[in-house]
Amino acid sequence: MSDKEEKTKAVKHKKGKTKRSEKKDVGSKKEKNKDDLEVQPVKPRKPKKMKKSIYISHSSDATFVEKRFVVDLVQQVKENNLAEDIWFDKDEGIIDSSSWLSTRLENTDKCRAIVFIFSRDFMTCPITVYERKIIMERISHDDEAKKPQVFCVILEQVQFTQTFAECLLSVNAVLVDLTGDLAHLSIEEKTSYAVGALFERLDKIATVKSPYMPPPIQNESKYNEDWKRKRVIAWNCTDVVEWLYSIHVREFYRHSFAEQRVDGYLLLATRDSDLQWLLGVDSRIVRKKILSELMLVLKSEEKYSESWHLRYRLIRPRRDSIYLIYDPQDARLASNIKTDLSRRGLQVLSHDKLGQSREEFLQLNGGSLAKCSYAICLMTEAASTSPFVFHEVLFSYWLGGDRSLLTLLFSNSWNKLKNSMKATMGDSPAIDFEKKLYSESMSILEHHIKPQPNLTGVVLEQKYLEQMTEGVQTLKSICFANMTNEPNADESIIIPKIFISYQWDVQGRVLEIADFLESNDLPCWSDVTMTPRSSTSRMAMRQNKSQSTADAAQVENLQTHIHRNMKLSKVVVCCLTPKYVHCQNCEQDMLLASSLGKPVLPVMLQFVTWPPEGASERVRKMMTHLPRPVDLSTDKLFKANLPQFLDKVVRFMS
Structure with a gap:
């Protein structure tokens, strides 16, 4: 064997050894990693932070003495192992926040117990008025187990309303009266007396009972700015x-x-x-x-970037400017309201972006809200539970100043509202769009924002002003009135599922369509199907300029029927003809359907181009978003396409 062969053999042998050793090292490392994985303990999940159950209700407009009393009272109660059970806005660090008002009201609505600090400032402070209303609502309507326990500390003599006093009696509220013989005591003495009277009862309600951790003591000898x-x-x-x-x-x-x-x-x-x-x-x-x-x-x-809400509060609102508050699901309704108000010479704004959080949402849109003298809330089913509506409404109240909140009631969803929304919006002005005609309600809204003092005729002016004044009531009164005026179940009222909008030249076809739908258990309504059937159609009545008083009353009654039945129906069928496209009254039907959020199914009874030419720009824009019409323009197509029409109606209703 040569020297070269021996050397190559030795090198291969060494390489084999190193490879085997590397494999052993890798194997041992894997085994060690497995052992490490097995030995490592599972990290326990952090327990959820429990909600603070005792709420301190105090006036934000209080004097130095009253605020000193509240601060000392809260601190002494917290020092007795109730640090994590007391909710006090100062200690939560939200007083300078844009959501301060909404956060306070939300915690009032969720607390298990509330401590009222009564004084003269407390009785007139807006936020404490809302908090009392929330507690009254909870006492009146919550289950017995969910009713809050109430503690009243009376710093100054105040007068309770009879309703509030009855609510306090119904829950056996605890009263700590610091007036009368105790009025001469110092702040420290009053604080100690109140803590002694409240602590045992508050301790029974507390759930966390964690010790108080005082803030770290700072070195006062050196100032660090x-x-x-x-x-x-x-x-x-x-x-x-x-x-x-x-x-x-x-x-x-x-x-x-x-x-x-x-x-x-x-x-x-x-x-x-x-x-x-x-x-x-x-x-x-x-x-x-x-x-x-x-x-x-x-x-x-005020120049700090995080003080944007304070700068918004200093903005002077513009006259005749409106900010629409609505849920994103009601975008179509808001667009129609915005268009109608703009045509009346009003500037209308609304939210542009939703953002990623509550703070960002208010920061993006709060400036527009602050510029407007009116905040108009569109109250619908979606808006009653919408967080966007909730925060914008409460932010408008927080802005205050010369701004007013007005509610347009499209759906009576009072029972779905949060207690905080009921407290703030219940006594604010509102206009009923649910039971009244859309045009009438819009006139009331326009008069409320831009009153028209110069009217011809003394009698006409008086009637007009009475109608405009009576049209604006509190949201609570309108909702309760609409609840009591609901038709009884035993009344023989057939609720239509389909509303048919048409022009008078195709009455015969409309009757055939109505009979066909009703034969398939789909009740429908049009003015030609009203009982008793009138020989004069609504188009003729509307277009007749020389009407007597009786004729005018008949038209007004017909308008009420149209509005009510379209609201009750699930689908609106518009019968297209060349005259229908140019008819102003049919345009009103289309706009009403859009404002009520009703799906529209077009049917072609006479040939028209699609989208129809000659229609107003507003109607043409609306029709471009509709599906292509079902062609029933000839006798042959009428018979052939009726089943297709029925399928589309059923699909629109589902």
């Missing part, structure tokens, strides 16, 4: 003292603020008298300096 990186509402006591130092307030006054534990929340509630008598700032110049410097800090906060 943390207050510059926070908003005033988030300042703690140290931040307030440091800010006072930065504006050169004497140390004696700073100690007074520190002793009274004044943070940003309490600082915003201070007035000149509070600085003088409660905080010991006896110098008028220093008091004026503190308040003026505080206003400068608040103005600078």
Whole structure:
């Protein structure tokens, strides 16, 4: 064997060894990984955070003394192992949020117990008025197990309404009266008394019972200017003292603020008298300096990117401008309302984008809402449970100012509304589009937004004004009236499934179509099928300009029939002819069907081009979105295509 052969053999032997060793290493690593996988414990899932069950209802417009009492009361209750059971908006950090109002009302609607802090400011504050209404609604309609327990702390003498007093009695509300003999006590003494009277009962309701974790103690010897990186509402006591130092307030006054534990929340509630008598700032110049410097800090906060909602609140609304609040499912209805209002010279805006969150949705569309003097909510089945409608309605209330909310009721869905929506919208003005004619309701809406004082004729003006005034009522009264006026089940009323819209020159064909549909158990309605059948069609009645008073009343009654029966029907069949396309009254039927959200099935009884030429731009635009019409223009096609027409009707109804 040569030297070269021996060397090559030795090299191959070494390579074989290294390969076998690598395989062993890989195998051992796999085994180790398997062992590691088996040994690794399964990470337990984080438990869901329980909802806070006790809600603190207090006035956001309260004085320094009242807010100090509420803060001390909440802190002492939390220190007794109820830290995770108390919901207080200051501690939740939402006071400066755009969804502050909606969050408070949502928690009022879900809490197991509520603590009212009654004072004169509490009785007039809008948000606490809504919270009382929510609790009254829950007490009246919730099951016995879901009714909230109510605790009332009376700081100042107030007058309850009889309805609210009866609600409190029905749930055996606990009253802690700090007036009368206890009125002379200090804030600390009143707080201790209230905590002693409430704690045992609140402890029974609590579900979490976690200990209170005090905030970390900061080194007060060194100022690090943390207050510059926070908003005033988030300042703690140290931040307030440091800010006072930065504006050169004497140390004696700073100690007074520190002793009274004044943070940003309490600082915003201070007035000149509070600085003088409660905080010991006896110098008028220093008091004026503190308040003026505080206003400068608040103005600078408005420039922050996260303060977009505060900037929206400062926008001055434009006259004759409207913002439509609606659910995306009602886009077609909103488009028709928007078109009708624009034709009346009104500027109409609505949401453009939905965004990815509540904050983003309000940030994208809140500016448009703030520019308008009227926010009009389209109340339908979809809107009653829509989160978009909920947040826009409450944001419009939060904006306040010279803005008004008006509801257009298209569907009585009062029972589906959240309690917070009932509380805020129940007493707001509304117009009934459900029971009244669309044209009449639109006239009432136009008069409400743009009153027309100059009318010819004293009698006509008085009747017109009475009709316009009576047409605007509270949403709650309209909903309750419509509930009581529902037809009884025992009344022999045949509800139509199909509404037939036609022109008077094809009455014979319309009767044949109606008979065919009814023979297939599909009740239909058209003015020619009304009982008793009139020899004069509605087209002739509408187009006759010289009408007597009786004729006008007959036309008005017919309009009511058209509106009511189209609302009850599931499908609208429009019978196309050249005269139908040019007829103004048939255009009104098409617009009414679109506003009510009814599907439209076109049928060609006389030949017309598709989409029909000569029609108004509005009707032509609507018809382009409809399916191609079923051709029944000749006797042969009429007999051949009736089954196809029936199939389409059934499909439209399903």
